[in-house]
Amino acid sequence: MMLKIAFRNIFRQKRRTVLTALAMIVGFTLSSVFIGWSDGAYSDIISMFTRNRIGHIQVHHTGYLDKPSLYDVIDSYESIGEKIAGVEGVEAWTPRIYSAGLGSVGDKTMGVQIIGVDVGREVRATRFDQKITSGAIFSETAAREAILGVGLARILKADVGGKIVLVTQGTDGAIANDLYTIIGIAESGDKATDRMACYLHIDDAQDLLVLDGRVHEIAVLVEVLDRVPKITAAIEIQIDDTTLEVSPWQVVAKSFYRAMQADRQGDLIGRMIIMLIVAIGVLNTVLMSVLERTREYGVLKAMGTKPRQIFGVVVIEVAFIALGSIVIGALFGASLNYLLSIYGISLPQEFSYGGIVFQTMYAAVTVRSLAIPAVTVLVSAILVSLFPAIRAARIAPAAAMRAH
């Protein structure tokens, strides 16, 4: 009966109910879009960061990640790569070689990071071709060619067509050096990388470093970002080699990952938006209806209804309205997020985060963007209704007797 009264009370003052519901719907929708948008932006940032650079998952010799060493290598990487490619959800893989060295162009010398790449695989995996800002990409067969990071090229005053001398140490312990033709300039989006990077064809890099067909890293790209943890585990099982270590991007780029986590304040802001709107929109109207129904609640109490039952009537009525508003708000929020995930919003000004430049931001339809507002609307509506409900519960039953 209390439920019946609470439910039917909703339809008594339709305008007021609509206003109350509207406050909750607007609050829900706003915060849903807010969260959906920030989720979208974060997953964009993450996917650009991983896709363009580190890959989603990396395989190394155990210990390499903590302390990279020229000697910690992956043997017969081709067959391991084949195994990885067989794992469901893997899109591409690409081998890499890393070494530190010195690079000289003319009379200028700089510390460089030599990065050996398999050009065909790197293009497929991380769109290496799109990073070339001038000049060309490596040809299929090694031809003593180098591509410089844009920052490094500037420092060395190097240009496409010039020559660079690389000096480093091979795995045989001897000093190795060679001369390469600069065929292109690359921009990865990360300034620190671009100041150091000197890309070589993987065969040239192996020759220079005396690696004999071995590499330091296999970067793996997956189809769906959210499935990285599962695929990481599947790869581990598939290659079944304790000397190798399989790490998801969260481990590879620990500090980036932590920064992303810490930065997720969108939720909090989203929640506060709702609370505020709900508090303003609901408190007043509920108080008003309690005041208006003073005599009615007084009658119920005179007849033997307990204060907590009256309390329940008020809170449940608000909860009903909140639930209805959540359903409607979820429809609005999800469809707005869906539209924003397709069309996005062009930013008036580019902004960059973690070295990645954004021009258009896209929202995402996530469970979080609906669940967080839903819980928040319900909880704040109930919280806000507590005060009027307590007042209603305390109404003196004698109020029923007074005619006006």
Add this chain to the structure above:
Amino acid sequence: MAPVIATEEVTKVYSGDGVPVHALRGIDLIIERGEFTALVGPSGSGKTTFLNIISGLDTPTDGKVWLNGKFLSRMGGNALSDFRRDNIGFVFQAYNLIPVLTVEENIEYIMLLQKVPKSERHERVLAILEEVGLSGMASRNPPQLSGGQQQRVAIARAMVSQPAIILADEPTANLDSKIGADLLDMMYRLNTQTGMTFIFSTHDPMVMARARRLIMLKDGQIERDEVRSP
């Protein structure tokens, strides 16, 4: 058997806005089972205050009240609330039906609080509706009824759980005198049929004429108390 209501030196002082108002100044009264009693007196004489106090809706400043043999002042919160539910039926001047509940739901409300089984509730609602002449109106909503009909529903609601006593504060004040007289006749019929005690306050001479006992209040005191033969 104990009287339905007994009061001893009941006083009530309201301390509204600094100036104390002495609404009741020592009321000693005994009401026996089955009485059909009117409480009369000029406006402000304390009728509503007295009804509130004997029903436990309000507490006296001083004095003692027994209702159905129970000493009211010793009862607190929930016990008092349950006691009211089981012993007193209320009829109000403004009907005070719950507008969002149907006639049947209004009448069965107290039985629901008492956890009377559904089939019995339904039976009793139909029976009492017939008694008050509203058969067939069970599923109507109160706002669709006339004032007289609403007050009949209110009387049905007050009586259906068979409390010891029905308290009615000016039950006819909002009604035409013809309809008010019919209502009073009906209440008297129910009083003699069921033996339930009725106490009502009124200004209306026509209503007073139908009372078996008249208690006249003035300035919070009993000025006259007369029992009349039918």
